Amino acid sequence: MPAPIVVDIASGPAVQGELPALLVEACSRAAGGGGCALGDPKHAGTPLRALAVVWLDGPDYRRLRVDVASLGAPEGTLSSREIEFREEDPLPDRYRTAGLLVAALASERAGSATPPDPTAAAPTAAEPAADAPPPRPLGWFLAAGGLVGNGLDVGPARAAGPARVGGWVMATSLDRRSGFFGTLSVSYAAALREPAPGLSVQWLTLGGGGGIAAPIAPLDALVRARIEAAADWVMASPRDPKKPEETGHGWAFGTRTAIDLVWPAEGSVALLGSAEAFVRIHQTDLHLTPKPEAALPKGGVTGMLGVQLRLR
Numbered sequence: 001m002p003a004p005i006v007v008d009i010a011s012g013p014a015v016q017g018e019l020p021a022l023l024v025e026a027c028s029r030a031a032g033g034g035g036c037a038l039g040d041p042k043h044a045g046t047p048l049r050a051l052a053v054v055w056l057d058g059p060d061y062r063r064l065r066v067d068v069a070s071l072g073a074p075e076g077t078l079s080s081r082e083i084e085f086r087e088e089d090p091l092p093d094r095y096r097t098a099g100l101l102v103a104a105l106a107s108e109r110a111g112s113a114t115p116p117d118p119t120a121a122a123p124t125a126a127e128p129a130a131d132a133p134p135p136r137p138l139g140w141f142l143a144a145g146g147l148v149g150n151g152l153d154v155g156p157a158r159a160a161g162p163a164r165v166g167g168w169v170m171a172t173s174l175d176r177r178s179g180f181f182g183t184l185s186v187s188y189a190a191a192l193r194e195p196a197p198g199l200s201v202q203w204l205t206l207g208g209g210g211g212i213a214a215p216i217a218p219l220d221a222l223v224r225a226r227i228e229a230a231a232d233w234v235m236a237s238p239r240d241p242k243k244p245e246e247t248g249h250g251w252a253f254g255t256r257t258a259i260d261l262v263w264p265a266e267g268s269v270a271l272l273g274s275a276e277a278f279v280r281i282h283q284t285d286l287h288l289t290p291k292p293e294a295a296l297p298k299g300g301v302t303g304m305l306g307v308q309l310r311l312r
Helices: 018-031 091-109
Strands: 005-011 036-038 050-057 063-070 079-084 138-149 164-175 180-191 199-216 221-238 248-263 269-283 299-310
Touching (some): 005 018, 018 036, 018 091, 036 091, 050 091, 063 091, 079 091, 138 180, 164 199, 180 221, 221 269, 248 299
Parallel strands (some): 005 050
Antiparallel strands (some): 050 063, 138 164, 164 180, 180 199, 199 221, 221 248
16 A cells, blocks of 8 residues: 655644645645645654645745655655745645645655656646646635624613514625625514513514625634625514504614624634624604504614534
8 A cells, every 4th residue: 555645734824624634635636646644743653655744834824834754765855845925825725735845845855757846836826736626716605693683762762672682694705815705694583572561573684795804814713894785674563462463564774884703714614703783774663553662773783693604
């Protein structure tokens, strides 16, 4: 059985998980034979083709260094290479590049008749390497979770009523190279408790917009700032056992701004937390019989927490 190349990631935004898996996949494709595997070279314990140590460090992890010791190489024992990434090069491409560079140096030191070209191990945004998987700058995500936020204003004085709680679903399309993204969302909520005796209230909200995303490399997280247009449809009905149920409707258009935090940034499954502030530009009051009169607040905040799935 062909011996593998064992790779140790000494530093970087992620040493385990999905990003290192991209490194191993790219390395194995280019190296052939026994492929590549993650592990500590000091504790490999099996026949090896080569030992490699990878560093991703410097500002925003833009500096890559690879050291490869090929066992049985006719010349010396160690090969090293350093490259500098551009700021816009995404982290997944940097890990793939590291894998290609490991394979190139290992083949070079082993005297391979057709070693991979080491310069091809540094794909750029404009010119990806032939051995690298095609870049996938556009990502699609689907998230769902719970929310809590401002409810109705009730009574002549428009006093703040109880909070609303419910659930939401959000679809996101993200351009990883530019950081721009678009969203579509829908949510349904109900008053945590009756804003007035016998009054039941529900909200249906549709939203769409976009924003800009940026990675927080030390935390392996992604922060997103977004602005959206939103439309609310509110249904309120007094429950009076002596009378037929009557329903009041109200609607509003407005905008909302939000800060989202996604962790881990490149995870297939990630936690998503969000804080939203909304302003209603145009709205109608809820006219109910019997009283109380209720209205949508002019603005407020909403907190959201959920899970995000990466679809592509």
